[in-house]
Amino acid sequence: MSAYTSVKELLELSEKRGTPVWRTVQLMDCEEQGLSPEDSWNAMAGMLSVMRQTDRDYDRRHRSLSGLSGGDAGKMEDYIASGRALSGPLISSVIAGALRMGECNACMKRIVAAPTAGACGVLPAVLLPCAGRLGVPDERVIEALYVAAGIGSVIATRASISGAECGCQAEIGSASSMAAAALVHLLGGTGQDMANAAALALKALLGLVCDPVGGLVEVPCIKRNVLGALEAVAAAEMTMAGIRSRIPADEVFDAMRDVGEKMDASLRETGEGGLAGSPSALKQGEREV
Amino acid sequence: MNVFDILGPVMVGPSSSHTAGAVRIGQIVRRLVGGEIVRAKILLAGSFASTGAGHGTPRAIVAGLMGFMPDDERIPRSFELAAERGLTFDFGTTVLRGAHPNSAVITAENDRGERVEAGASSPGGGRIRVFELDGLPASFSGEVPTLIVRSEDRPGYVSRVTGVIAAQGINMSKLQVEREARGGRAVMVIECDQRIPYKVKMAITAIEGISKVTRLNPGEESK
Numbered sequence: 176m177s178a179y180t181s182v183k184e185l186l187e188l189s190e191k192r193g194t195p196v197w198r199t200v201q202l203m204d205c206e207e208q209g210l211s212p213e214d215s216w217n218a219m220a221g222m223l224s225v226m227r228q229t230d231r232d233y234d235r236r237h238r239s240l241s242g243l244s245g246g247d248a249g250k251m252e253d254y255i256a257s258g259r260a261l262s263g264p265l266i267s268s269v270i271a272g273a274l275r276m277g278e279c280n281a282c283m284k285r286i287v288a289a290p291t292a293g294a295c296g297v298l299p300a301v302l303l304p305c306a307g308r309l310g311v312p313d314e315r316v317i318e319a320l321y322v323a324a325g326i327g328s329v330i331a332t333r334a335s336i337s338g339a340e341c342g343c344q345a346e347i348g349s350a351s352s353m354a355a356a357a358l359v360h361l362l363g364g365t366g367q368d369m370a371n372a373a374a375l376a377l378k379a380l381l382g383l384v385c386d387p388v389g390g391l392v393e394v395p396c397i398k399r400n401v402l403g404a405l406e407a408v409a410a411a412e413m414t415m416a417g418i419r420s421r422i423p424a425d426e427v428f429d430a431m432r433d434v435g436e437k438m439d440a441s442l443r444e445t446g447e448g449g450l451a452g453s454p455s456a457l458k459q460g461e462r463e464v
Numbered sequence: 465m466n467v468f469d470i471l472g473p474v475m476v477g478p479s480s481s482h483t484a485g486a487v488r489i490g491q492i493v494r495r496l497v498g499g500e501i502v503r504a505k506i507l508l509a510g511s512f513a514s515t516g517a518g519h520g521t522p523r524a525i526v527a528g529l530m531g532f533m534p535d536d537e538r539i540p541r542s543f544e545l546a547a548e549r550g551l552t553f554d555f556g557t558t559v560l561r562g563a564h565p566n567s568a569v570i571t572a573e574n575d576r577g578e579r580v581e582a583g584a585s586s587p588g589g590g591r592i593r594v595f596e597l598d599g600l601p602a603s604f605s606g607e608v609p610t611l612i613v614r615s616e617d618r619p620g621y622v623s624r625v626t627g628v629i630a631a632q633g634i635n636m637s638k639l640q641v642e643r644e645a646r647g648g649r650a651v652m653v654i655e656c657d658q659r660i661p662y663k664v665k666m667a668i669t670a671i672e673g674i675s676k677v678t679r680l681n682p683g684e685e686s687k
């Protein structure tokens with residue numbers, strides 16, 4: 176049983192203990208799991224290094240077993256390099272990073288499920304380029320990962336982080352919410368700011384269904400990582416600009432669960448409804464299976 | 465929920481249930497057989513059968529049979545590596561009634577000619593559950609220290625086995641006993657709070673009527 180089941184409780188705990196949010200998340204988990212803070216920190220540093228390594232090792236020549244994905248991040252990189260990209264360098268690299276990690280996952284490379292394998296591109300796509308741009312040390316990024324994990328565990332407790340249970344809002348939506356809060360940490364925001372960004376990001380992604388073509392974690396998953404990453408950046412920026420969510424994070428999570436419960440089973444990872452049921456997807460299936 | 469259940473596991477993609485969980489299924493079969501597996505027949509069911517190929521499920525299971533961890537970058541090349549090691553395998557599909565859609569039934573044989581048949585499923589997040597062992601129903605994950613005792617069903621053997629465990633100061637958290645018919649084959653699955661030492665296995669093996677004792681200590685998966 177978690178020591179906190181809401182973001183509100185997490186912030187109160189931080190206040191009471193006089194520790195920053197990331198540290199509260201770390202210490203509460205250590206107490207529960209009987210882990211030393213050093214071991215926990217090293218494990219989290221390991222997560223960051225796997226993210227970095229896989230991002231760096233991306234190979235545009237690789238294709239997934241189904242042949243559905245691979246190479247798109249390379250196209251994005253070329254486009255950015257050509258100087259024609261309309262979005263600035265940061266946003267462009269967020270897009271490329273999300274594609275890279277999503278494709279790496281589809282091509283059976285090592286990834287960090289965050290919170291799931293399908294949504295593994297969101298956090299690194301946001302944190303790696305933003306940390307680079309801000310020039311913050313790795314320690315801050317590791318702290319930000321704890322913030323993300325804290326938000327993620329509240330979502331898992333109150334709602335779900337599984338596409339089969341609550342649709343893609345629970346995977347890409349949760350990842351986006353986690354990444355938004357983590358980015359606020361890099362930007363020096365308060366605990367309230369983190370909660371606000373988490374709320375803003377997930378609000379925008381409520382209702383997103385899980386409709387993977389052929390039941391495979393490829394289409395539309397890879398491009399939805401781009402969506403989740405961009406929304407996370409927007410939510411963090413809006414927060415730092417002083418924009419407040421009218422609905423607090425915990426209530427947004429509860430709303431996500433409500434939407435998930437009302438979502439038809441064909442839109443929850445069964446590979447039947449939505450894009451999975453489109454004529455092109457079905458034609459694809461005939462070729463594959 | 466644990467922080468590293470949210471951020472993690474580190475795994476080879478693309479799917480925690482169809483790839484990481486499939487590795488774990490292969491791994492638990494390897495641990496149940498003991499030793500080096502030389503032959504395996506793998507039957508995929510439900511969504512493992514229908515979408516497994518695109519998720520690398522077959523390669524993941526074979527990787528697990530060789531003792532690879534879910535984050536091992538050799539998983540995509542497991543078929544080729546199996547051929548080098550002299551592990552032969554074939555795949556088929558099956559229909560399982562009442563089982564989770566992500567399931568497989570694996571018959572594996574080691575270099576000493578010992579065989580195990582196990583059915584296991586991967587409901588999500590990389591977690592797995594064995595639901596059938598050598599034709600008898602079972603339910604365990606190997607996430608906690610687990611002892612599997614195969615025997616003839618003889619009067620009093622359950623208490624003799626549990627007596628050995630208790631005498632070592634090990635706390636049992638769950639005990640399941642399944643048998644074919646009175647006096648037939650039986651499987652006991654005992655989940656414990658502490659790591660199960662080798663001497664417990666030996667002491668149980670010495671009990672009359674016990675045919676095989678397997679220890680599953682988490683964290684000791686690969687070798």
Ligand code: SF4
Pocket residue numbers: 293294337338339342343344346347384385386387391392393395396399444
């Ligand atoms: S569409 Fe489904 S499988 Fe793909 S990322 Fe979203 S939740 Fe995961």
